[in-house]
Amino acid sequence: MxxxxxxxxxxxxxxxxxxxxxxxxxxxxxxxxxxPGGSIKDRAALQIIKQAKERGEITDGCSVVEMTSGNMGAGLAVVCGVMGHPFIATMSSGNSPERATMLRGLGAQVVKVAQVNGSPGQVTGQDIAAAVDEAKHIAQTQGAFYVDQFNRVEGFDAHYxxxxxxxxxxxxxxxxxxxxxxxxxxxxxxxxxxxxxxxxxxxxxxxxxxxxxxxxxxxxxxxxxxxxxxxxxxxxxxxxxxxxxxxxxxxxxxxxxxxxxxxxxxxxxxxxxxxxxxxxxxxxxxxxxxxxxxxxxxxxxxxxxxxxx
Ligand SMILES: Cc1ncc(COP(=O)(O)O)c(C=O)c1O
The missing domain is CATH 3.40.50.1100 (Rossmann fold)
Known part of the structure; x- marks a missing residue:
C-alpha cells in the first residue's frame, strides 16, 4: 500500500x-x-519541491508559484496539495481550458496570462515569457517559492x-x-x-x-x-x-x-x-x-x- x-x-x-x-x-x-498528475512532469515536480524543502527554501505553509502549460502545474498541484503548500499556476490563455480545470480540481489557483503573438492551441515562446513574468511578479509580491523549472537541474536529476x-x-x-x-x-x-x-x-x-x-x-x-x-x-x-x-x-x-x-x-x-x-x-x-x-x-x-x- x-x-x-x-x-x-x-x-x-x-x-x-x-x-x-x-x-x-x-x-x-x-x-x-x-x-498521478497525468504526465511525466510529476517526477520533476516532486524532486524540485522535495529538494527545496530540504534546503529550507520552502518552509511550512509557504506558497509555490510556477508558469506552466499544464503538465508541470498538475505535477506541482499534486505534490503541493499533499505536502500542504498553496500552489499558484500562471498559464498562457492559449493553453486548453481543460488544463486550468484540472489544476483547480487539484486545489491550485490559476492565473491566466493573455497571449502575445500566439493563438489558442498554439503557444509561442513570447506567450511563455509573458506567463513567466507573471509568475516572477507573484513570487516577488507574495513571497512565494518560484519553481522556475527551465533554470533548475532537479528535473534533470529526476530523469537521470x-x-x-x-x-x-x-x-x-x-x-x-x-x-x-x-x-x-x-x-x-x-x-x-x-x-x-x-x-x-x-x-x-x-x-x-x-x-x-x-x-x-x-x-x-x-x-x-x-x-x-x-x-x-x-x-x-x-x-x-x-x-x-x-x-x-x-x-x-x-x-x-x-x-x-x-x-x-x-x-x-x-x-x-x-x-x-x-x-x-x-x-x-x-x-x-x-x-x-x-x-x-x-x-x-x-x-x-x-x-x-
Ligand atoms: C506535453 C509535454 N510533452 C513533453 C514535454 C517535455 O518535457 P521536458 O521538459 O522534460 O523536456 C513537456 C514539457 O513540459 C510537455 O508538456
Whole structure:
C-alpha cells in the first residue's frame, strides 16, 4: 500500500507500441501519463519541491508559484496539495481550458496570462515569457517559492535517476532513445543514464518541424501544434553532447500517430507522445533493435481542436 499518492510517482509501465509497426526493431514506450498528475512532469515536480524543502527554501505553509502549460502545474498541484503548500499556476490563455480545470480540481489557483503573438492551441515562446513574468511578479509580491523549472537541474536529476534508471533495468539491450524537448530534462537526464549503461545508445532530440532550433536551424514555424515542447529556444540546461541525432516531426505526422495510439492501442495521449512515437519508429527501423520513447501525458488535458487532424 502507498502511504500517499506521491509514492506512486515514477516506476511507470513500459509498453510495446504495436501500431507503430517498424519494418525492423521494436518501439517501447514509458507510460508517463499514468503518473498521478497525468504526465511525466510529476517526477520533476516532486524532486524540485522535495529538494527545496530540504534546503529550507520552502518552509511550512509557504506558497509555490510556477508558469506552466499544464503538465508541470498538475505535477506541482499534486505534490503541493499533499505536502500542504498553496500552489499558484500562471498559464498562457492559449493553453486548453481543460488544463486550468484540472489544476483547480487539484486545489491550485490559476492565473491566466493573455497571449502575445500566439493563438489558442498554439503557444509561442513570447506567450511563455509573458506567463513567466507573471509568475516572477507573484513570487516577488507574495513571497512565494518560484519553481522556475527551465533554470533548475532537479528535473534533470529526476530523469537521470528515475526514467533513465528504469529503462536500463527494463531494457538492458536498448539501442536508441527518442524524446521531445521542453526543458530538456527528460531527454538529457535519461540520455546521461543510458549512455553510462552503454555509450552506443543513440539518443535523439525530437523537434517540431519548422521549430528545429536545437538542430541549429532557424525558427520558421513558432506556431506548431505539438503543445508543451519546441518553444524555439535552447533551454538553459541543454546538454548537446548527449544528443546523437535530431529528428523533425510535422504536425500532421504527430497528430496522425496520436490518433492511431488512441484508436489502435487504447493509449489516449497528447500530441508530443505521437511525435515521440513517430521519431522512435524511424529510429527503430534504422537501428533494427529496441528503441524506447515516452508517452508524455494524457489526452484528457487537450481540447478537441488540439487533437483534430
Ligand atoms: C506535453 C509535454 N510533452 C513533453 C514535454 C517535455 O518535457 P521536458 O521538459 O522534460 O523536456 C513537456 C514539457 O513540459 C510537455 O508538456
Amino acid at each position: 502507498a502511504a500517499n499518492i506521491l509514492d506512486l510517482i515514477g516506476n511507470t509501465a513500459l509498453v510495446e507500441i504495436q501500431c507503430a509497426q517498424p519494418k525492423r526493431g521494436a518501439v517501447l514506450a514509458k507510460a508517463e501519463f499514468l503518473n 535517476s528515475g526514467i533513465g534508471a528504469e529503462i536500463v533495468a527494463d531494457v538492458p539491450n536498448i539501442m536508441g532513445f527518442a524524446a521531445c524537448v521542453g526543458t530538456g530534462a527528460t531527454l538529457c537526464g535519461a540520455a546521461m543514464r543510458l549512455k553510462e549503461h552503454n555509450p552506443d545508445v543513440v539518443c535523439v532530440a525530437v523537434e517540431p518541424a519548422g521549430a528545429e532550433v536545437l538542430a541549429g536551424r532557424p525558427l520558421v514555424k513558432p506556431k506548431h501544434r505539438i503543445q508543451g515542447i519546441g518553444y524555439g529556444v535552447i533551454p538553459p540546461h541543454w546538454h548537446a553532447e548527449m544528443i546523437d541525432r535530431y529528428d523533425a516531426v510535422t504536425d500532421e505526422e504527430a497528430l496522425e500517430m496520436t490518433a492511431r495510439l488512441g484508436s489502435q492501442e487504447g493509449l489516449y495521449v497528447g500530441v508530443s507522445s505521437g511525435a515521440n512515437v513517430v521519431a522512435a519508429t524511424r529510429l527503430a527501423e534504422e537501428l533494427g533493435g529496441a528503441v524506447v520513447t515516452v508517452l508524455c501525458d494524457s489526452g484528457l488535458k487537450y481540447s478537441e481542436c488540439d487533437l483534430a487532424q
